[in-house]
Amino acid sequence: xxxxxIAIALPAAEAAPVAAELREAGFEPITITRPDxxxxxxxxxxxVAVAILDGETDFDxxxxxxxxxHDQEEAIATLMVVSQRTLERLNTSTAGADDExxxxxxxxxxxxxxxxxxxxxxxxxxxxxxxxxSADALDPDLWGQRATVISIFNPKGGVGKTTxxxxxxxxxxxxKGKRVLLVxxxxxxxxxxxxxxxxxxxxxxxxxxxxxxxxxPASFVDLAxxxxxxxxxxxxxxxxxxxDALEPERVAxxxxxxxxxxxxxxxxxxxxxxALNRAIFDRSDKILVPVTPDVPALRAAVQLRDIASELxxxxxxxxxxxxxxSGVSVADMERTVGMPAMAQVRSGGLLLVHAANAGRTVIxxxxxxxxxxxxxxxxxxxxxxxxAAPALKGGGFRLFSRSKAPARV
Numbered sequence: 515x516x517x518x519x520i521a522i523a524l525p526a527a528e529a530a531p532v533a534a535e536l537r538e539a540g541f542e543p544i545t546i547t548r549p550d551x552x553x554x555x556x557x558x559x560x561x562v563a564v565a566i567l568d569g570e571t572d573f574d575x576x577x578x579x580x581x582x583x584h585d586q587e588e589a590i591a592t593l594m595v596v597s598q599r600t601l602e603r604l605n606t607s608t609a610g611a612d613d614e615x616x617x618x619x620x621x622x623x624x625x626x627x628x629x630x631x632x633x634x635x636x637x638x639x640x641x642x643x644x645x646x647x648s649a650d651a652l653d654p655d656l657w658g659q660r661a662t663v664i665s666i667f668n669p670k671g672g673v674g675k676t677t678x679x680x681x682x683x684x685x686x687x688x689x690k691g692k693r694v695l696l697v698x699x700x701x702x703x704x705x706x707x708x709x710x711x712x713x714x715x716x717x718x719x720x721x722x723x724x725x726x727x728x729x730x731p732a733s734f735v736d737l738a739x740x741x742x743x744x745x746x747x748x749x750x751x752x753x754x755x756x757x758d759a760l761e762p763e764r765v766a767x768x769x770x771x772x773x774x775x776x777x778x779x780x781x782x783x784x785x786x787x788x789a790l791n792r793a794i795f796d797r798s799d800k801i802l803v804p805v806t807p808d809v810p811a812l813r814a815a816v817q818l819r820d821i822a823s824e825l826x827x828x829x830x831x832x833x834x835x836x837x838x839x840s841g842v843s844v845a846d847m848e849r850t851v852g853m854p855a856m857a858q859v860r861s862g863g864l865l866l867v868h869a870a871n872a873g874r875t876v877i878x879x880x881x882x883x884x885x886x887x888x889x890x891x892x893x894x895x896x897x898x899x900x901x902a903a904p905a906l907k908g909g910g911f912r913l914f915s916r917s918k919a920p921a922r923v
Contacts, residue, residue: 517541518563520629521552523579524595525568532566535622536629549578556582562590564632566625569596569615591632595620598828598852621826627799631662661695661776663769664896665798667783667791670814673804674836676706677866678859678892679782682802684877685886685893687745692777695738697769698749699794700784701757707739707749711873715739718768719751722759731764734772743878762793769797778896785814792825800896801830805851807842815851832856834892857892860885 519542522529533543544562546552556562567579576594583590592613601615616628666679683696698706707715721732738746750765751757772779781798783791795801805815815833822828831853835844838858848855862876862885869879876886 518561518633519544519559521546521555521562521565521590523547523552523565523567525571528568528595531622532625535626539626539630541629546579549575549582552579553582556590564591564593564629566593566595566629569594570600593625593628593632617829619823619826620829623796624826624829627797631799661693661773661779662800662896663773663779663781663798665781665783665794665801666804667785667795667801667818668803668805668811668814669785669787669818670811671703671785673806673811673814674859675785675804676700676704676709676782677862678802678804678834678836678889679780680706680709681875681877681886681889682892682896683745683778683780684743684875685889686778686780686896687743688877689890690893690897693775694745695734695772695776695779696741696745696747697734697779697781698747699765699781699790701751701760701790702754702784702786704749704751704782704784706782707747707752709870709873710741710747710875712739712741712747715747715749715752717749717751718765719753719757719759722764723756725759731768734768735775742873743875760790762788762790765790766793766797769794787821795825795827795830798827798830800832801827802832802834802856803851803853804834804836805847806837807835807840807847812847812850815853819852832895834859837861838888856895857888859888859892 517540520536521544522533522536523546524532529545533545536543542561544555546555546565552565565579565583567576569576580592583592593616594613595616595618598617601617614628614632616625664682666675666682668675679696683694686692687694696706698704700706707713716737718732718734718737721737725731734748738748741747750760769779769781781794783794803815803818805811819828819831822831833848833851833853833855835847835855835858837860838844839860844855844858865876865880865883865885869876872879876883877889880886
């Protein structure tokens with residue numbers, strides 16, 4: 515089944531690699547240089563699903579492009595490419611429901627996956643008569659059924675990474691009705707399966723270690739265990755020893771393959787910049803960075819922000835403030851880390867302990883507690899639901915004295 519066309523109105527140096535990447539993925543890229551050219555294309559074709567615009571070089575021209583796209587009978591979803599500084603100054607609340615922003619620097623591959631995700635969300639189906647926007651679930655056999663991959667990572671341990679991974683996955687499954695696969699990719703201290711009461715599961719290492727040369731490794735679907743919440747769980751290993759079978763690209767390829775058949779894949783990563791983690795970064799649509807309001811956690815997040823440009827993942831990072839009811843200013847944390855706070859999660863205290871001892875998540879055991887509401891709000895942010903109001907007030911004492919410039923940690 516043919517994929518839709520993607521209009522590209524970017525500077526030539528960016529348009530060429532983006533077009534090549536999209537073409538390789540099966541899309542039809544159409545490079546545009548003027549608003550009237552875009553208008554002519556849309557008058558002739560009904561299979562343009564997304565338009566990629568440059569939001570900085572000539573902002574007035576960008577507005578002309580945007581006007582053309584939204585004057586159609588069915589508005590065309592727009593991906594606006596800007597710098598982080600420009601994005602912070604924009605009033606994004608006026609954007610259409612299907613419009614998104616991508617910050618520079620970015621890779622052609624990250625652009626491709628963003629386009630994939632936008633097409634999934636708009637449920638664009640090309641049946642030869644042009645795109646049809648449907649609110650119904652897509653058939654898993656259709657090209658667009660690709661899960662969004664959300665990785666949870668911070669180079670510092672102890673920030674609540676696994677707790678956020680498990681409860682975000684549960685919120686997406688239980689409260690949002692999504693099909694979720696939770697992957698425990700922490701090869702050193704991973705304990706997702708134990709925390710969720712799953713015993714004697716077959717791990718990826720168990721399955722892949724004895725493969726003969728040329729044999730095809732078992733898929734994550736085959737290895738995934740069912741949890742009472744409805745989500746499925748797969749663990750890479752139960753021990754940090756003897757993980758040679760976990761070749762980074764093979765694991766990353768398995769995650770890419772599993773995108774069909776699920777709505778979301780949530781990956782809990784070990785706090786390191788290992789080759790395995792970097793391979794998974796490349797396949798992730800979003801990387802959530804849990805940060806607690808303490809100097810070591812903030813310093814680790816700043817380090818990640820700086821390294822992210824080299825890894826070409828800067829545009830995919832979003833901070834989740836954990837233990838946000840500690841009295842530290844969230845706005846101050848945002849300035850310090852240089853990332854917007856996607857959501858805030860308060861301390862769960864003994865609720866998390868009781869849930870883990872029962873092999874469940876707080877979403878299941880304590881659905882009316884405030885912390886469950888926080889995870890519900892985080893799931894909304896992942897789904898693209900705009901934040902109506904902060905779940906927690908950002909006031910309180912300031913962790914750093916400066917307020918206008920990012921503090922050094």
